[in-house]
Amino acid sequence: MSLIAFLGAVELGFIYGLVALGIFISFRILNFPDLTVDGSFPLGAAVSASLIVAGFNPWVATLIAISAGCLAGFITAILNVKLKILHLLASILTMIALYSINLRIMGRPNVALITEETILTPFADLANTLGIASYMLMPVVFLLLAIIIKLALDWFLNSETGLAMRATGANPKMARANGIYDSRMILLGMAMANGLVALAGAVFAQSQGSADVTMGVGVIVIGLASVIGGEALLNPRSIMRATLACIVGSIVYWLAVSLALNADFIGLEAQDLKLVTAVLVAMALVLPGSRFAKMFRKKAGS
Amino acid sequence: MIVCENLKITFNKGTVMETRALSGLNLTVPKGQFVCVIGSNGSGKSTMQNAIAGELPLDEGRILVDDVDITTWPAPKRTGLVARVFQDPLAGSCENLTIQENMSLAWSRGRKRGLGRAVTKETHALFRDKLSRLGLGLENRLEDLMGLLSGGQRQAVSLLMASLQPSSVLMLDEHTSALDPRIAAFVMDLTRDIVQENNLTAIMVTHSMRQALDYGDRTVMLHGGRVVLDVAGEDRKGLDVPDLIRMFEKAHGEELSDDSLLLS
Numbered sequence: 371m372s373l374i375a376f377l378g379a380v381e382l383g384f385i386y387g388l389v390a391l392g393i394f395i396s397f398r399i400l401n402f403p404d405l406t407v408d409g410s411f412p413l414g415a416a417v418s419a420s421l422i423v424a425g426f427n428p429w430v431a432t433l434i435a436i437s438a439g440c441l442a443g444f445i446t447a448i449l450n451v452k453l454k455i456l457h458l459l460a461s462i463l464t465m466i467a468l469y470s471i472n473l474r475i476m477g478r479p480n481v482a483l484i485t486e487e488t489i490l491t492p493f494a495d496l497a498n499t500l501g502i503a504s505y506m507l508m509p510v511v512f513l514l515l516a517i518i519i520k521l522a523l524d525w526f527l528n529s530e531t532g533l534a535m536r537a538t539g540a541n542p543k544m545a546r547a548n549g550i551y552d553s554r555m556i557l558l559g560m561a562m563a564n565g566l567v568a569l570a571g572a573v574f575a576q577s578q579g580s581a582d583v584t585m586g587v588g589v590i591v592i593g594l595a596s597v598i599g600g601e602a603l604l605n606p607r608s609i610m611r612a613t614l615a616c617i618v619g620s621i622v623y624w625l626a627v628s629l630a631l632n633a634d635f636i637g638l639e640a641q642d643l644k645l646v647t648a649v650l651v652a653m654a655l656v657l658p659g660s661r662f663a664k665m666f667r668k669k670a671g672s
Numbered sequence: 673m674i675v676c677e678n679l680k681i682t683f684n685k686g687t688v689m690e691t692r693a694l695s696g697l698n699l700t701v702p703k704g705q706f707v708c709v710i711g712s713n714g715s716g717k718s719t720m721q722n723a724i725a726g727e728l729p730l731d732e733g734r735i736l737v738d739d740v741d742i743t744t745w746p747a748p749k750r751t752g753l754v755a756r757v758f759q760d761p762l763a764g765s766c767e768n769l770t771i772q773e774n775m776s777l778a779w780s781r782g783r784k785r786g787l788g789r790a791v792t793k794e795t796h797a798l799f800r801d802k803l804s805r806l807g808l809g810l811e812n813r814l815e816d817l818m819g820l821l822s823g824g825q826r827q828a829v830s831l832l833m834a835s836l837q838p839s840s841v842l843m844l845d846e847h848t849s850a851l852d853p854r855i856a857a858f859v860m861d862l863t864r865d866i867v868q869e870n871n872l873t874a875i876m877v878t879h880s881m882r883q884a885l886d887y888g889d890r891t892v893m894l895h896g897g898r899v900v901l902d903v904a905g906e907d908r909k910g911l912d913v914p915d916l917i918r919m920f921e922k923a924h925g926e927e928l929s930d931d932s933l934l935l936s
Contacts, residue, residue, distance in 0.1 A: 529790055547758075
């Protein structure tokens with residue numbers, strides 16, 4: 371693997387680490403299998419790219435993209451909590467609706483950002499000033515972003531409200547008996563999860579130079595692979611380790627993908643990405659001790 | 673003080689499965705009284721507690737706690753007034769949270785939850801202090817996951833959790849029935865002590881006639897979703913299980929046939 375490929379994988383690892391953190395909130399904290407992310411990831415990309423092209427400040431555009439993601443998660447939660455639609459189905463409905471919405475937002479299947487000023491432009495300029503290639507600096511920028519988000523999430527999940535959210539996912543009856551409005555916690559958590567995923571989508575679009583309506587396909591599987599893989603590697607017992615595991619899992623996932631696609635002797639090419647992803651997730655699921663194994667393999671064996 | 677007025681709940685209304693779980697239940701518990709509620713399966717004991725907690729909507733009737741009508745309040749709002757301990761030791765706490773996190777959840781009951789740290793130095797010390805009275809050594813295991821504790825330990829902690837914040841009514845739903853006899857006795861004694869110390873108004877549902885006579889100030893028997901027997905004070909002193917059965921049969925004119933009730 372070349373240095374560029376390696377650093378590219380690390381960069382993707384940090385960006386998708388945000389997706390993994392979002393999926394950690396929905397799947398692990400709230401116990402809510404949420405497929406909305408396949409729509410909220412391109413939603414974040416579509417909103418930020420369209421606004422940037424329309425002349426908005428890229429930071430404002432990114433903030434609005436996060437809000438759009440929050441709204442998407444909120445709608446999935448409303449469908450589930452208020453309208454009593456099964457959580458998995460509620461998230462699929464939002465996901466499929468978002469496909470059309472994303473096309474509407476962009477007005478076409480993709481928006482190019484190559485020549486636009488993005489939130490990453492100052493860092494590219496900084497790299498120029500320092501006399502290093504921007505692909506060397508970008509992983510550091512995304513590392514910092516991932517760490518800031520991780521620490522903020524750690525702090526939240528150890529707060530009174532965050533603890534209430536964790537109790538809601540673990541034991542809703544107990545949560546209610548202790549005065550926690552469980553449906554509000556689901557609304558809040560789902561908004562947070564999808565806001566994070568939309569942020570990842572916005573950053574991804576600005577880093578890759580375009581937003582595309584199909585870029586969300588399989589995001590959920592990639593995110594799950596990261597969460598499961600990270601858990602298998604770090605065996606987290608505390609929130610701080612669990613969120614770290616999400617990011618580590620994401621890096622390992624993208625390095626593994628990069629390795630698989632770059633190893634000529636295997637003969638895999640870029641179009642095999644989703645296949646490799648599915649195989650990696652399947653492998654992670656059968657790993658002994660995987661906590662996700664219990665969630666997704668209940669029916670096998672019993 | 674709690675007043676239940678003419679509570680009516682019917683399950684599966686209008687179907688062949690229609691069941692009248694509560695059919696005009698009236699119960700008033702004055703402040704500081706410890707009531708034991710007994711009844712066979714399907715008598716409405718658990719339905720009554722779920723109705724008071726707000727987990728089940730009433731078809732008719734109203735519930736007042738300290739003269740406040742809480743009939744339309746959602747369950748989480750009621751917890752500022754009503755604390756609960758469940759029958760299932762696993763139901764009252766979160767197994768994948770630590771002991772102190774569980775206690776912190778209960779510590780915030782009835783208060784607004786903000787973004788401050790859930791477990792602080794002060795609450796850590798407080799929880800440690802509260803746990804030490806159990807004599808189970810749990811005060812040194814605050815950071816252990818709740819799931820590592822035995823059922824009896826979890827139930828004892830649940831009881832402590834329910835009494836961390838003041839409440840107008842404490843509801844205990846057969847909270848010792850899933851425990852082995854020795855642990856059950858320990859949890860019952862703890863219950864009595866906590867209720868006395870805090871001068872709590874308590875409603876304890878139990879399956880055991882013995883327990884219903886040995887603990888508390890008053891024994892109420894439910895049958896068919898109504899109160900059929902209510903003894904307290906002098907009448908209750910010296911009462912034995914056979915007396916209770918006789919009184920029930922006299923009051924209701926039918927034989928008590930629930931074996932589990934007689935044997936326990």
